[in-house]
Amino acid sequence: MPHRIACLGPEGSFSHLIATKRFPDTQPTLLASVEDVFTWLADQPESDAQAQGIVPIENSSGGIILATIDRLMDPRCPFHVQEELTLDVKLALLGRPDQTIEVIYSHYMPFFHCDDWLKQNHPHARRVPVASTSHAAERAAREPNAAAIGSRENAERHNLALLQYPIEENIINITQFFLIGHQPAQPSTDNNRTALVVELPDKPGILCSFLTPFSEAAVSLKRIESRPVRGQPNTYRFYIEIEGSPAHPAVATALERANTIASRIHQLGSYPTGIRFES
Numbered sequence: 001m002p003h004r005i006a007c008l009g010p011e012g013s014f015s016h017l018i019a020t021k022r023f024p025d026t027q028p029t030l031l032a033s034v035e036d037v038f039t040w041l042a043d044q045p046e047s048d049a050q051a052q053g054i055v056p057i058e059n060s061s062g063g064i065i066l067a068t069i070d071r072l073m074d075p076r077c078p079f080h081v082q083e084e085l086t087l088d089v090k091l092a093l094l095g096r097p098d099q100t101i102e103v104i105y106s107h108y109m110p111f112f113h114c115d116d117w118l119k120q121n122h123p124h125a126r127r128v129p130v131a132s133t134s135h136a137a138e139r140a141a142r143e144p145n146a147a148a149i150g151s152r153e154n155a156e157r158h159n160l161a162l163l164q165y166p167i168e169e170n171i172i173n174i175t176q177f178f179l180i181g182h183q184p185a186q187p188s189t190d191n192n193r194t195a196l197v198v199e200l201p202d203k204p205g206i207l208c209s210f211l212t213p214f215s216e217a218a219v220s221l222k223r224i225e226s227r228p229v230r231g232q233p234n235t236y237r238f239y240i241e242i243e244g245s246p247a248h249p250a251v252a253t254a255l256e257r258a259n260t261i262a263s264r265i266h267q268l269g270s271y272p273t274g275i276r277f278e279s
């Protein structure tokens with residue numbers, strides 16, 4: 001089987017950009033949504049390590065991407081996180097210089113990064129979130145008095161002018177992506193992060209008890225999110241990332257102890273982080 005990679009499209013999305021930077025020799029399959037990337041991967045043979053997806057997990061201005069985390073946290077999720085990839089996101093306002101901007105399209109995340117700038121510079125423009133930044137550029141190119149926020153490459157692609165670039169460059173803006181697949185990453189001490197989905201019994205102090213083994217083993221907590229369990233109001237699952245992997249004895253010991261406290265720990269994978277690209 002040849003290498004196949006799926007991500008959010010159309011061409012010119014930040015997901016597409018990072019997919020081509022990470023895998024320059026593979027033409028990615030560009031899909032309409034993050035959900036579709038999970039569905040595409042589920043449709044590939046389980047034994048096929050050559051099929052992978054790239055999905056955004058967090059943006060430094062807007063936070064966690066629910067479409068991704070909720071699928072990873074689904075107890076039926078069969079995928080492994082294999083790498084964390086980081087993209088320095090530089091945002092452009094794309095439009096037509098001779099027209100007033102009445103509507104601005106983008107993926108919902110860049111609106112967080114650009115909020116102050118838009119309030120200052122385009123306070124009356126309607127902000128319309130769409131499926132991706134490249135979809136936004138397509139829409140803006142089709143409509144009068146419309147602009148889009150996305151990657152600067154979309155200007156040429158859609159015959160739009162670069163009205164502002166970069167937007168809010170003094171505030172660091174990174175998006176982290178996960179490379180996911182049916183197979184786990186090769187076990188290695190280079191895998192400096194482990195992602196867990198944790199269910200805890202409803203008891204006072206339980207989160208503290210669960211985290212204590214990590215604290216005692218000096219294993220650093222890198223990310224924690226809680227998400228409601230569908231159909232069970234006021235019940236939550238935790239998404240937790242810790243430093244290191246079970247190949248590190250301190251992590252293995254902490255996980256073993258934490259396992260006696262949690263109702264369920266599902267390991268989503270141990271993987272390397274810090275693979276960084278510019279947009």
Ligand SMILES: O=C(O)C(=O)Cc1ccccc1
Pocket residue numbers: 008012013014015016056058059107109110131132133134175
């Ligand atoms: O819309 C895109 O270009 C994406 O790849 C999704 C995205 C964009 C910006 C931040 C987080 C996710």
